[in-house]
Amino acid sequence: MNRPRHILGISGGKDSAALAIYLNDKYPELDFEYYFCDTGKELDETYQLIDNLQSYFGKPIKKLENEELKGTNETPFDFYFKSFRGYLPSPQARWCTALMKLKPFEKFVNGEPTVSYVGIRGDEDREGYISRESNIQSIFPFRRNIWSSDILYKFFNPENKSLVLDLYSSFYHGKRLDKIIDILSLPITFDRNQRVETERIIKHKTNSVLDLGIPEFNRAVFQFSKTIGYPLALEDDYPLLDNEDVLVRDDIFKILRDSGVGVPAYYEKVQYEIDGQKGEYARSRSGCYFCFFQQKIEWVWLYEQHTDLFKEAMKYENTEESFTWVPNESLEELIQPERIKEIKQNHLKRSNKEKAKSSPYLLDILEGTERDGCNTCFL
Numbered sequence: 001m002n003r004p005r006h007i008l009g010i011s012g013g014k015d016s017a018a019l020a021i022y023l024n025d026k027y028p029e030l031d032f033e034y035y036f037c038d039t040g041k042e043l044d045e046t047y048q049l050i051d052n053l054q055s056y057f058g059k060p061i062k063k064l065e066n067e068e069l070k071g072t073n074e075t076p077f078d079f080y081f082k083s084f085r086g087y088l089p090s091p092q093a094r095w096c097t098a099l100m101k102l103k104p105f106e107k108f109v110n111g112e113p114t115v116s117y118v119g120i121r122g123d124e125d126r127e128g129y130i131s132r133e134s135n136i137q138s139i140f141p142f143r144r145n146i147w148s149s150d151i152l153y154k155f156f157n158p159e160n161k162s163l164v165l166d167l168y169s170s171f172y173h174g175k176r177l178d179k180i181i182d183i184l185s186l187p188i189t190f191d192r193n194q195r196v197e198t199e200r201i202i203k204h205k206t207n208s209v210l211d212l213g214i215p216e217f218n219r220a221v222f223q224f225s226k227t228i229g230y231p232l233a234l235e236d237d238y239p240l241l242d243n244e245d246v247l248v249r250d251d252i253f254k255i256l257r258d259s260g261v262g263v264p265a266y267y268e269k270v271q272y273e274i275d276g277q278k279g280e281y282a283r284s285r286s287g288c289y290f291c292f293f294q295q296k297i298e299w300v301w302l303y304e305q306h307t308d309l310f311k312e313a314m315k316y317e318n319t320e321e322s323f324t325w326v327p328n329e330s331l332e333e334l335i336q337p338e339r340i341k342e343i344k345q346n347h348l349k350r351s352n353k354e355k356a357k358s359s360p361y362l363l364d365i366l367e368g369t370e371r372d373g374c375n376t377c378f379l
């Protein structure tokens with residue numbers, strides 16, 4: 001029987017790097033394949049991180065590249081930028097992700113049964129990239145619930161209730177099994193017009209069964225996956241079924257530091273001063289240095305901390321055609337002293353408001369923006 005491949009994409013961000021280290025150290029019996037989709041426009045720190053990880057694993061991280069780029073001396077981004085005749089990518093026209101990340105990824109997977117590991121943390125409330133291809137299954141090891149929502153939709157579908165109960169009856173009896181029956185019997189809707197409600201109920205049911213026992217839930221889902229032909233079903237057993245770890249942001253930094261791989265320097269906050277007040281800025285994500293998902297304060301950071309790269313980013317703009325990285329504003333306009341001042345003042349105001357609101361860690365005042373954008377590029 002063919003076993004599935006276990007693959008892990010290194011985006012250059014802290015979460016995927018920490019996930020790779022965590023899995024490599026904790027599950028040496030799984031043969032992980034690491035890959036990286038290079039756009040040719042990453043920050044130096046990203047390339048350094050890739051090098052450090054390769055040394056740590058003692059094996060290469062495969063760089064994925066499309067066929068049409070072979071033999072050209074251009075970076076992937078420049079190659080496609082030209083073919084789009086200078087039309088910049090944007091959140092509405094994400095040709096960059098489609099061509100430089102998803103296309104080589106699909107070729108790499110090549111239709112084979114594949115388990116793909118995603119570094120969404122336990123302190124994040126979002127669903128990761130789930131492939132529409134049935135040969136690719138996503139697993140989220142940092143979360144209490146390691147399974148993707150597509151499999152849970154099936155698991156909690158009332159049509160499968162007796163099968164799920166049968167699976168659970170190998171682990172639970174008496175009152176515990178009664179609780180499972182209660183949870184599975186809670187009404188659920190799969191009406192397409194009520195997706196939010198469906199998600200809420202699935203989440204509630206998932207948390208309720210997890211409260212009763214994480215390994216038991218994992219084993220029930222694993223056995224269930226064998227009835228519907230998911231890639232993991234090809235494994236006889238799966239070591240992550242017993243994993244009860246939940247890793248949050250601080251754990252990620254600890255893994256990177258303790259391993260010696262290190263935290264990419266662009267996450268380190270740098271102080272700025274405006275109107276006699278001190279603020280802090282940094283970059284909140286990996287990916288291309290000119291990524292259109294970045295916040296205005298991150299553009300200012302790029303200008304002040306990596307002026308050469310900022311100037312490179314400026315060269316891609318064509319203001320006559322309104323091709324700018326930031327909507328309705330060119331980078332030339334963004335770096336006018338009055339505009340920089342305004343951006344910093346707004347950022348400081350927002351940061352102070354967030355601080356007053358809550359975060360015990362001062363956590364992600366900047367990185368509140370972390371959730372925006374693209375899991376393929378930034379995790």
Ligand code: SF4
Binds near residue numbers: 100291292
């Ligand atoms: S990092 Fe941004 S610009 Fe680069 S490929 Fe991803 S979405 Fe596109």
